Amino acid sequence: MEALDAGAVRRWAAAGVRALDAHRADIDRINVYPVADGDTGSNLLGTARAALEALLRAPSAERADAGGAVGALAAGALTGARGNSGVILSQFLRGFAEAVRGRPALDGPLLGAALRGGAERATRAMAEPVPGTMITVARAAADAAAAGGSLREVAAASVRAAVTALEHTPRQLRVLADAGVVDAGGRGVVVLLEALLAVVEEREPDLRPEPTTAPRRANPHVADREAGSDLFAYEVMYLLDGVEEAAATRLRDVLVGLGDSVSVVGDGAGLWTVHVHCNDVGAAIEAGVEVGGPRRIRVARFADAAPDGGERFTRGRAVVAPVRGDGLAELLIAEGVSVLRVDDGHEPTPYELLQVITGTGAAHVTVLPGHAVLMELADEAAIRAVAGGQDVVVVPCASPVQALAAIAVHDPRRRAGDDVVAMTEAAAATRRGEVRVAVEDAITWIGPCRAGDVLGLADGEVVLVEPGPPGPGTVTRAACGVAARMLAAGGELVTALLGRDAPDDLEEALAAHLRAERPDAGLVVYRGGQTDTALVLGLE
Structure with missing residues (x-):
């Protein structure tokens, strides 16, 4: 990748959330500075999720370029910052955004400037930056x-x-050396930068090790101490709107007199996030009232957190697929796939697919779009599910036969990452063909066609045109012609998915054609019931 555009920024945000989720438990465990009961991984993850959600909800005009997309991330991180590490991350993103404001994309030098701006803002967020931290x-x-x-x-x-x-x-930091660990916040920075590099290199981020337990639902009145002295019993956080910088500076001075771990940081447009550890909760909030109207006030006491209910995820893995055709839906359901049934003439929304993903109750979900036009839909739903805490991966497959090939190698006993790789390879190794009826006059790669002609496609391109009307004989000739062209390049197994309007003898005619022309090739036929194509072919 030569430049980060708005889409790449969004992929970085989603990859960062997934990576922090995967490493959250380990980051939490090494949080020994300054108190060894920290929650840095969870706070970074919560802040990153808030940033991603803000980007997804931002108006399209505001996130149309890279600068606007990063700005939306920074705004979301500020309002959703959790703990000291979350505040620092929000300021890092603010500085990053300020360096790229108005830029459609980021090249190498601009990325360098953005990282410098982020580091400078993060440094200014702390009254006394300590060496050896994030x-x-x-x-x-x-x-x-x-x-x-x-x-x-x-x-x-x-x-x-x-x-x-x-x-x-x-x-x-001596405390890190004594415990034999590195800094937890610094580890979070590395995870986010590694996710950025993965996006630049157009690959998946490193998600090892995988979470071994479901995310904990923390008691909202209890918090882990991430920083500061154990002399102070409460953490107070709130937002302030429309406050001038001079007033924010006065507020910071007042809070320093009440406790420690003080940060009062803004977005440059009058919005401020306030954070303090103290014993006098009322005084900390009143100090905010004197300079503005505090909102989103959060107060938590430092104690050993305990779960407040059942686990969020009820199983480890699931596979989800949007499906056109009752026969195909039943076939996938029989294989344990959770399906979104797509009715004739209806284009599903990301929220409909998101409901199926979250409804699985699985910590890790693999999505098989099964259609070229559903790829973007699946990506959007996956990003929203990731923002909500699930690990979701979309396997690129532009045809239902590629989804079937992926399901054939799915093995829930493997590591999730290894299983996704196997499914992706199986889908990519499956060539796809279609027989459909042209709905309008058009120009194809092999010449013109008219509405009612029968088109044969291989890997998305028209390879033959049978003049209409689309009777049984015309459809059968097109099906045999597409199969012959695909097999000319080699292959051992043909999978045929019959549409609702496929001729009654199409299966028999296709089998006879293969016996005569390619007796070494196997044939598997399913009645998919799809209405947009008379036949879908897969070749492995």
């Missing part, structure tokens, strides 16, 4: 990015520098 790691990444180069070179250099800085954090 700010140190962010600074190292920004310094390495200053060398310039292509987008990939800058992203890769920032990751290498961040990893090195993270490894050095125990030398800077």
Whole structure:
């Protein structure tokens, strides 16, 4: 990838949420500074989810370019910041956004400038930055990015520098060295930068190790202490609107007198996030009232958190597919797939697919679109599910026969990542063909066609045109012609999915054709019942 556009920024946000979710438990476990009962991984994840959700909800005009997309992320992170690490992340994104405001895309030098802007804002967010923390790691990444180069070179250099800085954090903080761990917040920075590099390299981020337990539903009145002295019993957070910087500075001074872990950070347009650890909750809130109208006030006491209900996820894995045709739906349901039935003339929405994904109750969900026009729909639904806490992967498959090929190799006993790879490879190795009736006059790759002609397609391209009307003989000739052209390039197994209006003898005619022309090729036939095509072919 040569430049990050708005779509790539969105993919980075989604990849970052997935990666933080995968590493959350490990980041939480190594959070020993300054108190060893931290929740840094959970706070970073919660903040990143808020940022992603804000981007998804932003008007399309505001997120049409890369600068606008990052700005939406920064705004969401600020309003949804959790804990000190979340506040620092929100300021990192704010500085990042300020450096790219109005830019349609980010090349290597611009990414370097954005990382520097993010590191500078994050540093200013803390009254006394401590060496060996996430700010140190962010600074190292920004310094390495200053060398310039292509987008990939800058992203890769920032990751290498961040990893090195993270490894050095125990030398800077004695408590880390004594515990034999690196800084938890710094580890979160590395995870997010690695997710960015994965997007630039157009691959999946590293999600190992996978979560071994369902996300905990924390008691809203209890919090883990992420930073600060254990002399203070409560964490207070709220938002302020329309406050001038001078008033925010006065508020910061008042809060410093009440407790520690104080941060009062804004978006540059009058919105501020306030965070403090204290014992006098009322005084902390009253201080905010004196300069503005606090909202989204959150108060939590520091204690050992306990679950407040059942687990969110009831099973580990599930497969979901939107389906056209009752026969295909029944076939997939029999294989354990959760299906979204798509009726004739109806285009499903991302929210309809999202309901099926969340309704599985599974921590990890694999989505099989099964149609080229449903790929974008599946991506949108997956991003929203990821923002809600599920691990969701969309396997690229532009045909229902590719979805069937993926299901054939699905094995829930494998690691989720390995299983997705196997399903993706199976779908990609399956060539696809179709026989459909032209609905209007058009120009194809092999010449003109008229409405009512029967078209044969291979891998999405028209390879033959049988003049209409679309009677049984015409459809059968087209089906045999498409099969012959696909088999000319090799193949061993033909899968045929018959549409609702397929001729009654199409299965027999196709079998006879293969026996005569390619007796070495096997044939498997299903009645899919789809209405948009008379026949779908798959070749493996």
